[in-house]
Amino acid sequence: MADAHSLSTDATTAPAARTRIDATVLRILALGFTIFIVAYIAIPVLVTLAMSFNDAAAVRFPIKAWSLKWYYDFFGSPQWVDALKSSVIIALGTTVISTTAGVMAAWAFERFNFACKSLVYLLIMLPLFMPGVVLGLGVAMAFGDVSLFGVNVYGSRQLVMLAHSLWAMPLVFMLMEATFRTVDHRIVEASYDLGGRPVQTFFEIVLPSVSTGIISSALFAFVISLNEFVMALFLTTRDTQTLPVLMWLSLRSAGTPRLAVASVILAAAVFVSLSLIMAWYIRQLRKT
């Protein structure tokens, strides 16, 4: 009897010990991977940040003296400031175009049934999966020597906005289609029953209830356009160059600490807009 008892405890402790070792190994592996991924993402960012405060004229480690010299240099150079301005204008334009078009199309998909629905879906989504080189080249060739009212279309900021919308709009559309699916249909029906017109219902009932989705998809559109450079490389002239294009050209010739400053400013622009949105969102949450 005693024998049988000890045998059974033996049988249960052995797998338990193995499970404990397994768990420890897994935990160490998970920790190692987390460190790896943090380093993978952080190293280029930290190196760039450090280099932007370098005092020397060349990109070289170790950094001997620290200064804000290259920041003054960046904001003192009309070429780089203009590029930053161009980038922000184009990103804002892309956000407006792609959010408007994407939200409207997503509402049509949610609310109505029509012919060739999956074909239209494919047509709207397809540009998102196309390489930037192909899209940029195609637009540049097709609109290369078109002029509207005597103004050259090629090289204009509006053309770049529309080209960036090819990536931003499908993303907005995809996010909003999922968001609209969460809208309670009974509320929409109730609005109609109370005499609300479709347009009125859309603006006063539907839009406020999906504002978070709209804001976050608009933010995606903004960030994508701000960071995109392949299409912009094909579509801009010297006067409308965006910051990433200028950075790319400068990286190709010779990297200076100014390039690091530009990287930091571009990232800062993204994070500032992100935190503004977060602040707005938190205020919105408190209100309700």
Added chain:
Amino acid sequence: MNVRAVSEMEVQDGARRAPRWRMRLTPWLLMAPALSIALAFFGLPIVFMTRMSFNEHIDQRFYVPGFTFDNYAAMLTDPTFSSALWTTMRLALISSIVTVTIGYVFAMLVWLKPKRWRLLFIALALCPLLISEISIIFGWWMFFPKNGLLSYALTSSGLITDKISLMYTEFAAFVGLSYVIFILLSIFDGIDKKVLEASADLGAAPVRTFYEVLLPLTKGGVAAAFAQSFIWAIGTYATPSALGPDTLWTIGYLIQEQMLGKHNWPRAAAFSIVLTMGVAVVMVVIRMLTSKRTALNG
């Protein structure tokens, strides 16, 4: 008076019983901006490029109208172009495998960890999307200079330069990591964590649980993530041309060079069409493989 009466009638009638033609027309009106952008700036350029790819290139002019298959034939006969095709495929394949592996482990970790860590992990996963590709390239370029100490040490110790540069390229192959993580995370979130306990209770070791339970459940997500990553990697040229060896030419790089450097429009168009075809083939294959609804197959 008349207008007022009509509008009042409509209000009473309710939007749901609006005239049939209006019900038909409304979705198309709503989709008009999106459709016209897609058609004018994607459809039209593709048609234009297809025609352009058969034109001829004579005497340094952008293009001369004509009809020739030379531009496509060049991809097979000219060693520069055919090796670029091969390089592009290989790079895209390797970088997708690496990206999906990293993304998979990351998504699994987020799924397994307690909820309070989640926001932090999500912020981390968003980073590659928020930071410009060029900033990342520049960062790695400074960290692993081509003529730097690390490179020198590795080269002089007998390793081949080409391989090292290739390693940098794949290391910096950030393209699409965020997307891959989010695609996989959404798949993981649909799985009940109790399956792990059940598997452990039945005596399976973690490795076996992974192969026999988790992997089959996430198969569809892995395929979708791989396709996404491959499609993004196939068109890239910034990272390989900035970080890779000088001879690491991808199709994307050649398109850019033919267009902006050599001003050979027909050839650039032909390469673009081939690249578009490649993307289309991957999409069709993935559509056949995955039955689950993803962004690719609505």
